[in-house]
Amino acid sequence: MAMSKAKTLPEEIIIDILYLLPVKSIGLWRCVSKQWNNFLSDPQFIKSHFNLHAHKQEEKLILVNWFRQLHTITFDHYEIYNEIDGISRKLNFDQLSDNWVTVAGSCNGLVLVVDRENIIFLINPTTLKYHKVPVSDLSLPLRGSNNRRSCNMYGLGYDVVSDDYKVVNLSYYDTENYEYWADSFVDMYSVRKGVWKRLETPYDHSLTDLASGVLINGALHWLARRKTEYSTLIAAFDLTDEKFFELPGPLDLSNNCFMCNLAAIRGCLSICTSISRDNDTITFWMMKEYGVKESWTKFKITEPNVDRSLSTLLCSITDDDVLFDIDEELVVYDMKENQRMDLMVDVKHMGEVQTFIDSLISPSFVQETEG
Amino acid sequence: MSSTKLLTLKTSDGEEFKLDEAVAVKSQAIKNMVEDDCVSNAIPLPNVDSKTMTKVIEYWKKHSEEGVSKDQLNDFDKGFLEVHHSVLYDLLLAANYLNDKELVDVICQEVADRIKGKTPEEIRKEFDIKNDFTPEEEEKIRQENAWAFD
Numbered sequence: 001m002a003m004s005k006a007k008t009l010p011e012e013i014i015i016d017i018l019y020l021l022p023v024k025s026i027g028l029w030r031c032v033s034k035q036w037n038n039f040l041s042d043p044q045f046i047k048s049h050f051n052l053h054a055h056k057q058e059e060k061l062i063l064v065n066w067f068r069q070l071h072t073i074t075f076d077h078y079e080i081y082n083e084i085d086g087i088s089r090k091l092n093f094d095q096l097s098d099n100w101v102t103v104a105g106s107c108n109g110l111v112l113v114v115d116r117e118n119i120i121f122l123i124n125p126t127t128l129k130y131h132k133v134p135v136s137d138l139s140l141p142l143r144g145s146n147n148r149r150s151c152n153m154y155g156l157g158y159d160v161v162s163d164d165y166k167v168v169n170l171s172y173y174d175t176e177n178y179e180y181w182a183d184s185f186v187d188m189y190s191v192r193k194g195v196w197k198r199l200e201t202p203y204d205h206s207l208t209d210l211a212s213g214v215l216i217n218g219a220l221h222w223l224a225r226r227k228t229e230y231s232t233l234i235a236a237f238d239l240t241d242e243k244f245f246e247l248p249g250p251l252d253l254s255n256n257c258f259m260c261n262l263a264a265i266r267g268c269l270s271i272c273t274s275i276s277r278d279n280d281t282i283t284f285w286m287m288k289e290y291g292v293k294e295s296w297t298k299f300k301i302t303e304p305n306v307d308r309s310l311s312t313l314l315c316s317i318t319d320d321d322v323l324f325d326i327d328e329e330l331v332v333y334d335m336k337e338n339q340r341m342d343l344m345v346d347v348k349h350m351g352e353v354q355t356f357i358d359s360l361i362s363p364s365f366v367q368e369t370e371g
Numbered sequence: 372m373s374s375t376k377l378l379t380l381k382t383s384d385g386e387e388f389k390l391d392e393a394v395a396v397k398s399q400a401i402k403n404m405v406e407d408d409c410v411s412n413a414i415p416l417p418n419v420d421s422k423t424m425t426k427v428i429e430y431w432k433k434h435s436e437e438g439v440s441k442d443q444l445n446d447f448d449k450g451f452l453e454v455h456h457s458v459l460y461d462l463l464l465a466a467n468y469l470n471d472k473e474l475v476d477v478i479c480q481e482v483a484d485r486i487k488g489k490t491p492e493e494i495r496k497e498f499d500i501k502n503d504f505t506p507e508e509e510e511k512i513r514q515e516n517a518w519a520f521d
Contacts, residue, residue, distance in 0.1 A: 005460040007499030013467055013479070014498065020483035027519025031491040031512050034503050128518045 015039075019052055023126055023358040046360045047163075050108060057357035059317060061086070062111050062125055063349040064100040070113065071347045072125055072356075075317060084321075084332055086345035093123065093130055102351025104212045105156030105167070105220075109359025112156040112167060112212075118142070120154065120167065122191065122363035125356055131363040133167060136196035138187050140171045148173040153205065155213020155220035159239040164192040165363075166239050168213060168220055172206040182206040188242060192365045201244050203227070203235050212352055213237065214262045216269045217290050221247070221262050232259045234269075250285045250296035257283075263313040265322060272313035280304050282324070284313050301333050303340065315355045325353065378405070379413040386421035387413055388428060394435045399470035419465045426451075426458070427465055430474060452481040459485075 018029060018040065026049065030037045039045060061073040069090050076085035104120070105112035113121050118139075123130040140150035155168040167189040175182045184205035189196045203224035213220030224235040234247040249259060250271065257275045264270065265286050272284045282301045289295035303311075303326070312325040320336040323343070330343040330353070376392040378401070396402040404414060416424065433439070433447050452459065459482060466474040486497065495502055504512060513520070 005457050005464075006497045008464065009460065009498070010467065013463065013475070016475070016479045017483050017486070020480050021487055024519045025483075025487040025489075027516040028489065028491055029494060030516050030519075031504075031509070032494050032502070033500050034508075036500070037512060126518065127516075 019049055022053070023049075023360055026360060027127070043362070043366050046362070050359050050361060053359075054108070054357065059315070059355040059357060060125075061315075061323075061353055062091075062103050062106070062356050063347065063353045064102055064113070064351050065347045066350050067098065068100050068116070068350070069098040070100055070103075070123075070125075073343075073345055073347070082339065082341045083344050084341050086343050088345055088347045091123075091125055091128065093128055096121075096130065103354045104154040104352065105215070106354040106356045107156045107158050107165065107215055109357050109361050110156065110165060110363050111354060111356050112154055114152075114154065118152065122156070122165070122167070124359065124361060124363050126358045127360060127362075129363055131191065133189055134194070134196075136169070136187055136189070138185070138196055138198050139169065140173065140185065144173045146173075148175075150174070151206070151210060153210050153212060153222065155215065155222070155237070157213070157215045157218065157220050157239045160218060161240045162190075162192065164190050166190055168237055169196075170201075170205045170213075170222065175206055186237075186244075191363070194365065199242055201235070203233070203244065205235075208232060209261065211261060212354075214264050214269065216264055216267070219245075221269060223259055223262060234259075234262070234271075247287075247291060248293035250298070251293055252296075252298065261312050263315055265313070265316045266319065270313060272311065274309070280306065282306055282311055282313075284322075299335065301335075301340075302338070314353050317355075323353070325349075380424065381413040381415050382419050382421045382424045383417050384421050386424075388421075388424055390428060390431075391435075394428075394431050397431050397434070397471050397473070399472070401469065416469070418468045420461070423458075423461045423465045426454075426462055427469065427471075427474070431471075434473075448477060452478070456482075456485065 026040050030040045063071055065071055071088045071090055073086040073088050076087060099116045101114045101116055103111055104114050109124055109126060111123050111125055113123055119135065120133045121130050122133060143149055151172055151174050153170040158165050169187045170184060172182045172184045184201055184203065186199045186201045187196050188199055204227045205222060205224050207225050208223040211222065213222055218240060219236040219238045221234055221236050223232045225232055234249055235244050236247050237244050257273050260272045260274050262269065262271055269287045269290065270284055272282065275283055280302055282303055284299050285296045286299065287296050306326065310327040314323040314325055316322050317332065320334055322333045322335055324331045324333065330345065332341040332343050334341060377389050378392050378395045380388045380390060392405060396405060401414060430451060434444065459478060463475065463478045463482065466478060489497065494500065
């Protein structure tokens with residue numbers, strides 16, 4: 001049997017081939033020899049490999065189930081009638097117990113997860129590496145003065161300028177008796193620096209539903225309100241400038257239409273809205289050109305007798321499918337066929353649902369090797 | 372339109388191939404030689420045998436054809452790459468030597484698709500790489516990358 005000719009391939013060709021391998025294969029190659037382990041563990045390789053694959057990756061879902069376990073869901077491409085099969089897999093982390101509350105953000109294959117003690121972790125669901133985000137001195141205690149409960153919202157993003165993953169925490173004390181606004185705090189954690197710092201927000205974040213920041217274009221987006229007004233606006237936190245700015249909502253919002261929740265659909269900022277006279281319709285909008293008010297495009301889905309207060313727009317799965325949480329069930333809409341499909345999956349989710357892609361990106365800051 | 376100048380390529384086993392210059396310059400190496408004006412006689416290609424050169428020319432000709440749709444090219448490429456892995460590596464080495472980046476990329480993707488499930492032992496055998504881990508080191512690396520093994 002002739003010896004493999006692969007051994008005559010020059011190293012730079014082997015490297016070209018490695019860049020084309022999927023994430024799992026890189027893990028296998030790391031076990032081949034010391035040289036390849038060093039090369040394939042280097043943050044430079046990891047970043048370049050990620051950039052090459054990011055656009056062609058399949059999105060998977062990640063969520064916490066009722067047993068407080070973390071599960072991922074991959075989709076079976078074979079669709080039968082009105083069903084899409086989802087294959088769920090429980091994630092097990094070294095030395096971490098299953099005490100999760102919700103997922104709270106996703107970026108470049110890293111996912112933010114919150115546990116029952118309000119500790120947040122940055123995890124890579126593919127490589128199972130994790131980083132426990134240190135508790136901030138600035139974070140609000142569970143109960144403040146007047147015995148008011150503290151509330152927290154999170155967001156995760158990547159600052160391309162400083163090559164840094166950042167976690168944003170919006171917090172406030174719960175307002176009871178319908179006081180019209182409360183002080184909101186913004187804290188930001190830099191993975192590279194390993195520290196939290198307090199920033200400013202001109203908005204009141206306490207009067208909208210708790211939701212994780214939606215990451216689009218290097219900014220995290222939340223619905224918020226101005227401190228003295230009643231209407232909701234879209235507040236965007238720029239991860240590089242570390243400042244808030246505002247985005248215009250859809251052109252067609254009238255008095256009877258409210259912005260309910262934000263989501264990223266096919267890379268576009270999207271809003272699910274509630275129009276009080278539409279009982280059989282879920283309406284959502286996609287901002288096709290970021291920042292351009294006129295580019296808001298309306299989509300309608302027919303869902304008889306839907307309770308829009310229980311409908312949350314979640315994410316897009318393929319080019320045509322959009323995922324909703326309707327009364328705690330995951331429902332997929334095929335926008336092309338205008339058809340509702342049930343997601344057949346054996347996990348019941350608690351809290352939010354995020355999408356992620358396979359990557360080698362490390363959740364901890366790894367010093368790059370010189371040269 | 373440039374003149375249909377014919378170039379002669381001579382492979383390692385002495386066979387000669389006549390080819391339109393316009394097609395042959397898909398190889399950056401040949402293009403450089405043409406520009407440096409050293410192509411009066413046959414261009415020697417000592418690192419490519421005639422069997423491999425035939426395949427490369429087949430690829431070049433198809434990708435130079437007019438009126439071929441992207442789908443047709445994809446179908447051609449798929450069939451073109453359905454070869455035994457030793458032929459594939461010969462093609463890759465030739466494409467690299469001839470400096471045809473497009474062909475190198477296409478073949479690299481095919482190789483990647485074929486080897487992606489290989490275990491570390493299979494990889495070492497295929498690429499003749501020495502295992503320089505101590506048993507303890509190897510155990511540690513495998514643990515760290517256990518996620519890749521399921």
